[in-house]
Amino acid sequence: MLKLASPQLDLTLTAHYIKSLQRPDGAILWNTNDKLDPWDHVEAAMGLTVAGHHNEAKSAYCWLADNQLDDGSWHATYFLPANPTVHQQAQAHSGKETNFIAYVATGVWHYYLATGDRKFLNQLFPVIQKALDFVLRFQTPYGEICWAVDKDNNPEPDALVTACSSIARSLECGILAAQTLELDCASWQIAWQALTTALTTKPERFDRTWPSKQRFAMDWYYPILAGLYHPHDAQAILAKRWQEFVEPELGCRCVSDEPWVTMAETSELVMALVAADDMPKAKILFATLPQWQQTDGGFVTGYVFKDNLIWPEDKTSWTAGAVLLAADAIFKLTPAAHIFTQTGGAHIR
Secondary structure, eight states, X not given: OOOOSOTTOOHHHHHHHHHHTBOTTSOBOSSSSSEEOHHHHHHHHHHHHHTTOHHHHHHHHHHHHHHOOTTSOOOSOEEOOSOTTOOXXXXXXXXXXXXXXXXXXXXXXXXXXXXXXXXXXXXXXXHHHHHHHHHHTTBOTTSOBOSEEOTTOOBOSOOOHHHHHHHHHHHHHHHHHHXXXXXXXXXXXXXXXXXXXXXXXXXXXXXXXXXXXXXXXXXXXXXXXXXXXXXXXXXXXXXXXHHHHEETTTEEESBTTSSEEEHHHHHHHHHHHHHTTOHHHHHHHHTTSGGGBOTTSOBOSEEETTTTEEOSSOOOHHHHHHHHHHHHHHHOOSTTTTTTTSOSOTTOO
């Protein structure tokens, strides 16, 4: 059983909730509907790893391996019947999102850090390699990576700060995996350098064809989760917009101009605070989460505090995964606790 300083939070039950949404073939559904996307699937799998459900986590990554397309990608959305006797898979659409595809590198590296299972890392590395190589096909000469591609793999002509930050951490994890297996990763190192340079010095390369996404909390803290800033600088970044996003005793808003706190964003902000070396504030924010846990271990997705309304009325597997990752970041439950909280780049050369 996972033991924390917060006895009100039952993370063992949270892990069992994620398991209840996993099909026999390893796919982890969003909730009791039939939706899956590769990024959130990995987030839930990492939650299983934190809780020690290693076989189930491996099964989730093997599902990705079994369903990887020939070009190294996955579709952005899958509809998978929860019925274990039904195995036919239907894509909701043929689009692909680059940060969804890259995230397998983060998940598998997280599993290796937690378990030391070099054999599994070696088994899944070809999946990581194909995925990252696909994503890097859409890196521009300026360093950013296009956020999505259409059914013919034509890139959408813009980039997102949050998505590119996630890709930067995934690239770093892929580099570490390659170095662990003594494999060449020079091209990934060059790509990581160009991407992180774009994120930290070229704001004009993002949100070029739509209104700025800065109203979203993820744009605020994701560069910190990507390891782009040392703790002192990260603290300043978080302090600058803290009042916009954080509702005391409730959590983190999804967007600054809506009265809606979401548990996944709250959990991710907890990890960003740990990365900023602000553990007292991380623990205070983490302490807002138990009130949102339901009797089956899942967490509500969000709460509209202006109307005292739980919305939407679902409990996603990826929210549960994010809570488990935040708990690990604070309480060091596994050797993988630092995956989102350490400054990146020390290994890039």
